[in-house]
Structure formats: structure tokens, C-alpha cells
Amino acid sequence: MKDYDAIVIGAGNAGLSAAATLQRGGMRTLLMERHNIPGGCATSFVRGDYEFEVALHQLSGLGTEDQPAILRHVFDSMGISDKVDYVEEHHLYRYAVPGVIDITLPASVKGIISVLSEAFPAEADKLKPFLDLCEVLTLEAYMAYPRAKATGDPEVIKKNCRNFVKYGLRNAKDVLDEFFDDPVLKGVLGGYWGYMGLPLKELPFSDLGVMLYAYAAMKPWHVVGGSQALSNALLDSFLEAGGDVRFNCGAEQITTDNGAVAAVRTEHGEIFTTNQVVSNASSILTYNQLLDRPELAGDVREDFKSRRMGVSGFVLYLGLDCTPEDLGIEVATNFIANTIDDEAQHAEALTLDGAPKGCLFTCYTVGDETLAPKGKSVVALMCLQYGSAWDNVKPEDYAATKFAYAEKLIDLAETVIPSVRAHIEEIEVATPMTMMRYLNTPGGAIYGFSQGIAEHGAVRDRVRPVHGLHLAGSWSGMGGFQPTYQAGASVGGSILRKQNKKAG
Amino acid sequence: MTLKDIRSVIDGFDATRAQMEDLAETGQDFANEGARFQTRVASLHPKRLALTVSELVEETATTRTLRLTGDAGTLPPFLAGQYVNLFVTVDGVETARPFAISSAPQECGHYDLTVRKIPGGFVSPWLVEGLQVGAKVSSSGPMGSFYVNPIHHGDDLVFLAGGSGVAPAISMIRDIAARRLPVKFHLIYGSRQTDDVIFQRELSELDAACDFLTLTQVISEPNDTYQGRSGFIDAALMSEVCGEMTGKTVYLCGPPAMNAVCAKMLKDIGVTDKRLHIEANGPPVDPTARAGWPTGIGADQKITVTVNGRGSFETTAGEPLLNALEKAGYQVENACRSGECSLCRIKVLSGDVFNPSEAKLRQSDRRFGWVHSCVAYATSDVEILL
DSSP states (O other): OOSOSEEEEOOBHHHHHHHHHHHHTTOOEEEEOSSSSTBTTSOEEEETTEEEEOSOSOBOSOBOSSSBOHHHHHHHHTTOGGGOOEEEOSEEEEEEETTTEEEEEESSHHHHHHHHHHHOGGGHHHHHHHHHHHHHHHHIIIIIHHHHHHHTOHHHHHHHTHHHHHHTTSBHHHHHHHHOOOHHHHHHHTGGGGGTTSOGGGSBHHHHHHHHHHHHHHOOEEETTOHHHHHHHHHHHHHHTTOEEESSOOEEEEEEETTEEEEEEETTSOEEEOSOEEEOSOHHHIIIIIBSOGGGGHHHHHHHTTOOOOOEEEEEEEEESSOHHHHTOOOSEEEEESOSOHHHHHHGGGOSSSOOSEEEEEETTSSOGGGSOTTOEEEEEEEEEOGGGGTTOOGGGHHHHHHHHHHHHHHHHHTTSTTTGGGEEEEEEEOHHHHHHHHOOGGGOSSSSOOSGGGOTTTOOOOOOSBTEEEOSGGGSOOSHHHHHHHHHHHHHHHHHHHHHHHO | OOSOOGGGGSTTHHHHHHHHHHHHHHOOOOTTHHHHHHHHHHHHSOSOEEEEEEEEEEOSSSEEEEEEEETTSSOOOOOTTOEEEEEEEETTEEEEEEEEBOSOTTOTTEEEEEEEOOTTOSSHHIIIIIOOTTOEEEEOOOBOSOSOOTTTSOSEEEEEEEGGGHHHHHHHHHHHHHHTOSOEEEEEEEESSGGGOTTHHHHHHHHHHOTTEEEEEEESSOOTTOOSEESOOOHHHHHHHHOOOTTOEEEEESOHHHHHHHHHHHHHTTOOGGGEEEOOOSSOSOGGGSTTOOTTOOTTOEEEEEETTSOEEEEETTSOHHHHHHHTTOOOOOSOSSSSSOTTEEEEEESOEEOOTTOOOOHHHHHHTEEEGGGOEESSOEEEEO
16 A cells, blocks of 8 residues: 555646645545745735735636636636636736837737727738637647547648648747738737747747637636635645645655656655656656656656756836826736837846846736735736846845846836836845746746747657656646646546546 | 658648757756756755854843854855844754844855843743854744845935844944945934943944944933933934934834834834835734734633644643744744744644734635744634644
8 A cells, every 4th residue: 555646746736736636536645845835836925015926927718707718617627616716807918118009908809809900900901810810729729639639640630720730830920920011010919928938939829829819718817815826725625635735845756666656755754655646846857856766767858958948037026005097007917118029028038238128017906906905006027037147146146136137127117107116115026046946947947948839739749758757837838827727637637547447 | 750740740840840859969958957056046045054153242241142154164145134043942942033144244154143132031041141152053044025125225224223123233234334335324223221232332333434324322221320312212313313204214123012112103203114114023922912812812821732643732822833833842944933934834724823913924825724823823722734
């Protein structure tokens, strides 16, 4: 008899989802987390009277109560639907480049077409076909393609996934160029590139198109209490089902026997036996550091060589002593840049020498006042940044360097929202080093490996060298909230199915 | 691959696979990446620091400075005003207390912690009287947000210190002097008696040497020969020595009673939340006097705490759960011990727990029954999850 039917390493989104799924499915599960709180990225912290959402900007995939989408069903299956409340956002985003454009996309396909037709009348007739493509691509990528591929017949793929075949793996810049002429319009429609961390020319169009359509059709959502509320709800569901959790308990080693998982040793030296381990740690640490015999993972390390370290972020958490109205903002999600050139913006993520050219100003108190004291606001102001930008910053220069970059980021935000600095009551600065510290991810990466076309699920082959060792999270699939919740539920579900087959 | 991959029908599939092969030529297997970034993180934020008491300085009859040297050499940098949590074993109990660092950030070989003995205290008497040079201790890394933030604090700074609350202030003054920062710093320092004043000589020297520094000292129980200011730090004194408060950033660090009184006074004279930074200072002195404490329950009320799956013990309602757990031999991670950092977060499975205003709980932690054990009080028998 093993100590546990399954052990989940890491209580991030995918770890929590996997643990809740496994325990509710009847497997005795131990969830281990090195930090003192569940969530990983999906967390919050309190300073003074403010509670700061750490990572979630817009939750995708929920759909409305009347028209629930996939994530609502996944949350139902994990037993958290009555434990969490959501706030609907009515806009996708404001896209503002001073002197060039300042426009807000509503959260509906019709609304987007209407707003953009008015602003770009010369290209109005191409908007509907473009958004139609995004819609059909979404259906093909998630429904038709997996089925077609399972038939093993390339002709079925061609026939049933025509748009995915033609557009799925092309780069997003290419496809925007095919539809539109005006570079500003293309900039507006490509606004979400930052959510994937790479410029449009490196992103698979299916990722951008799906994201745009999904947010427009299924709405962006905020969570009451922030993403920590989701993390706490998932843990609660896991505990109610009888799961065991250990906080302040990092995994130190995954022990194998004959190439199959046998046990997990904790940082405190305890050993728990099991045949199934779900690792929500990065694949890099799982195979290179946790696995007792790294030589088992030779194929994985070969595979690593074709991947690149993903982007991290530089984030200011701001408690402001004024309302969103006082700031003149009506939209929670504001992309602010001094150029429409996404490549120039992305290039700044590699260095601390210059200044950010693009940023995201998310004001959580638009639509949900509960995160801040009355009359005040909570903001996350972020730009993308690679961990490598900090490689040569000496520890003694760390604080001064982060404050200096923070000033530059506030300067950029103030080109559109003028009085940010004067309203700061609380501020906390997070750098890629902070992400490394709390997420324990190489490079402080927030979406796993660099999410280019070569990372697309339709291109990568799965490598699973150790029997009973499963990966769940952004390092073995797409990054972001919805994908990682679904990845955890899916890994948990597939372990359960195999287990039940054996038992039945 | 001999058979053509069926995915080749997707435009760009073959090209991307070829690109992956190119990437693999110049890529890496990240074999050393884990150790590399974890070492870098530890140089800023170690989980624990191994330290040796290298020097003990008697500051006053009740206060001494512990000079702690890092066993692994240079210590992580800190911002003047930050604290470390010092882990100690007193009377067989493994516990810890947070102390602000009083040395300058520029002195990176040691941290000075200036500790005042609290009458009836559990840890401070041992630190002031029991600890010897050469003793091994450990601490957290530097923590906390009580420091001069260059982004929004401005250049006109006022620090109200009481007792050993002067420790972070002197670190700030030393830092400003070393970095020649373009700020004004006014330290208003209250002590009970003249021989309670900590750093009297250093402060006088700094006052003489530093143009940016203004020093106002107040003694609340002066003796007959004392010539200086006496009384408490109140609105009249503030008005006299500081004048108009608009645009000034105020730091407040003193005993809990002083913090409460001065915070109210500062608000009354127009210092806004934005301009006021109060250093947390432990759990409430008397939780039973707080709003929301249940009627009919005294601080001495006996309480049984059951730790889910790990046994139970008896404590009293007036004892913070963290302290009670430590005395019963349970280890709980912790740092600020004042309700803020959340490291001592535990879940209440059943029973009633009182959370005073010090407890900076997340909205959803409240909903799901998580508390900060350093400032949580069981007011009935409880079961908790560690």
C-alpha cells in the first residue's frame, strides 16, 4: 500500500486543479507547496488597507451564467462554483498611444466591429471576415482538430479544419497584414500580444485569434477577492474531499524505481510513497533537479534545446488614494505605449538600459470596489521583462535599479493617465527576481517557455520519459490562467481514467 | 522520420519543425539553470541566514546592540528601516522575534539589532542578558516595507521614534548620510528618562555632522537636572518643531501605545494615510480591550487547541495562537509577528478565533477561515490545520 494514490507538487493553478480533480475522483492525494499559501501566481497580498492582485488581469473562458463556457464547466467539475464570485468586465481593453490613437474595444464581437469601423472606415468591410476567422479558428483548434487528428487521416484534417490548416501556425503579423493595411488598426487588433509575451511576428495566429474571439464572446472577468479567491476555493474543495495539504513543504526529490515513480521526498526529509506524481513545478526543475535519476530524462533535455526561456514581468502594485473616475479611466485594462510597434516594445523587455515603450495599466477597482478602501483604487502597472535583464545587477544595486526602472514605467503610464505618481499611497515593486523567488521558475518566467510558433501544441510532441510522472502547468502547455486550470483538470482526469480502467 | 507526419498538412508545420531543429543546434538543456537562479534569489532573499554574535554593545541599562555577522560572508542587502526575524530557543521553546536593523546598509558584513528589554517579556530579556558573544543564531532575510521609498515619499521626512523604535531611524540617517540623498530628515525621539536614550552619542555626532538632519529629543520623565524638552510627542510639539505638515512624509515607530496615540494625533493635524507610515509592533498588548472581543471571555480563559491529525494542547484566550503553538512544540513559519507578512497563516477548521485590526487578512482568507496566527486568539476550543 502506498502512502498516497497521487502526490501533486506545487499548488499553482494546474497543481490545485489536478489535486482537486484527483481527490474528488477518489484518489487519496497529497498536495505539497513550498510557499505558505496556495495559488502560485494566482495570489494576492495585503499592504495597509489594500489587497493587491498579483497576476490575473482578465480571466478568460468563463462565459456568462446564461451561456457558460468551458472554464465554468471545469470549475463546476472541481466543485468551486458556489465558492467564487465574478465581476464581468465590459471592455476588452483601451489601447492608447499618445498622438496616434486612443480607442477602447467593447467586450463583444459586434461592438468591436462597430467601434473599429467608425475609427477605420476604409477597412470596415474586412473586420467581420477577420473576426469570423478568429471564431471559426477557435472552434477548429479546440474541437475539430483534436478529433480529426485522432483519425490519423491527413485528409480529414484538411477537410474538417480548413481554417486551422491555413492560418493556425502562421504568424499573427502575417495574417493581420493579409487582412488590413492600416498599421494602427493592426496594432489595436494585436493588442493582446503582451498576454503571450512575444511580438506578433513570432506568435502563432491561432493563439492571438482565439484570445481575441474568446474574450469578446465569453467576456473578460475579474474574481471577487482576486485570483487568491479561486486558489482558496480550489484548496477548500480539495480539503472537503479529504485531501491532505502541506504548506512550507517543498519537494526535494522524485524517487523512481525501474523507471517509474516510487516516492517523493520533502525538503524536511519525509518520504511519501506513491505511483503517480503530478508536477506543477517547471519542467526544467522537475527533470533536472527533482528527478532522482536525471539520465532517465535524456529525451526531455534534448527537447529543451529547441525551447527558449520565456518572458517575465516587471510589475508595480499601486494603491492610489483616488477613484478610477478621478484618474479619468473607465476601463480596467489599459494598454499604454509610445509606439504601435510591438517589436520595439518587446525589445525593451531584454534590457534595463532603456525605458519601457509599452505597458499594461490594470485598474481592478473599475467595476469592483471591494479590493480597495472606499474612494481608493488598486492598480497593477506592468511591462514585460526577461529575467536575463537582471543577470548582471549586483545584489547591492538591486533596490536602486528596481526603483529607477519603476520611475520610467510610471513616466510611461503618465503619458496617458497623468496624475498616477501624485496619488500613490502604497507601492510594491516586483521584478523578474521577485517572480523567481515566489514562483521558483527559471528566468522568473510567467508563461513558461517562450510561447512562439514552435511551442504550439500542434507542433510539439509529448515526451514522457518516467512512468507515473506527469507535468501540469505553463511549462508543458500554454501559459495563462484558463490554460493552466484546464491543464490541471485534464491531467488529473487522465490519471483517474487510467486508474479506473485498471480497477474496473 | 520515414513516414510523413500527418500534421504536415497544416501550413507551416514542416517549416516549424525544421526551425525547431535549428533552435536545438544553439539551445541548451538548462541543466544548471535551477541552481543558478536559486543562488541569485538566495543572495537577496535567503530563507534563513546563519549568523554569529560577534559583538555586544551596551547602549543603556536595558538595551543592547547585537552585532550579527554572516557565517557565509557578505549578508544580503537591505533597505534602511527593514527588519529581520531572529530565531532563538528560549527555555526550550523555539520562537522568534523581528527586529529592525540599526546599522547602515553600506556595512554589508553585519547586521546590528538593537534590542530593549521588555519587562516580563519572553525573548527580549534573554537577548539583552543571556546572549553571549560567539553564540550562533539564525534569522530571516531582510523584510518589510517600512523604508524611505524614493518613488513617492518625497524629500521632507519626519520620523517619530519612541524607545528602541529609534533603531530603524538611525539606520535611515546613516544611509542618507552615506548616499548624500537630497532629503531633509527630522528625527523626533521620545524617551522616558535621560538614561533611556539609545544612541545619544551617535545621534549628537550625526546631528553635528549632517546638514540634512534635525534632531528633537523629548523626555517624558525628566530628572531635576534635565534642561531639554520634556513631555510627550503631541500636537503642540509637532506644531512647534515641524510647522505645516503638508508635503511631509511621516514615519512612526514606537511602543504600541505610542503608535496608537501618535497616529491619531498625526491624523488630527492633517497627516493623510498616504503620508503616514507606521511600523507594526507585535500583537495587541491587551486583545480583550479591542472592539469585537467576545463578552464574557477573559484573557485567562482556558482553551483547548487541536492541531488536525497532530494532537492537542491547552492555552489561554489571551495568548496569540502562534506563541501558544510554539510553546506546545509546534513549528510555524513566521516573520513579522505583527499580523502583516502572512507567513504564519493557518486555517481554523472549527471554533471561534478573534482577529484584531493588526491582522491584515486577504478577503478570501477571511472567507475560507485562514488567519494570521501571530495575532489570532482562540476564544473557544478550536481545531486548526497547520
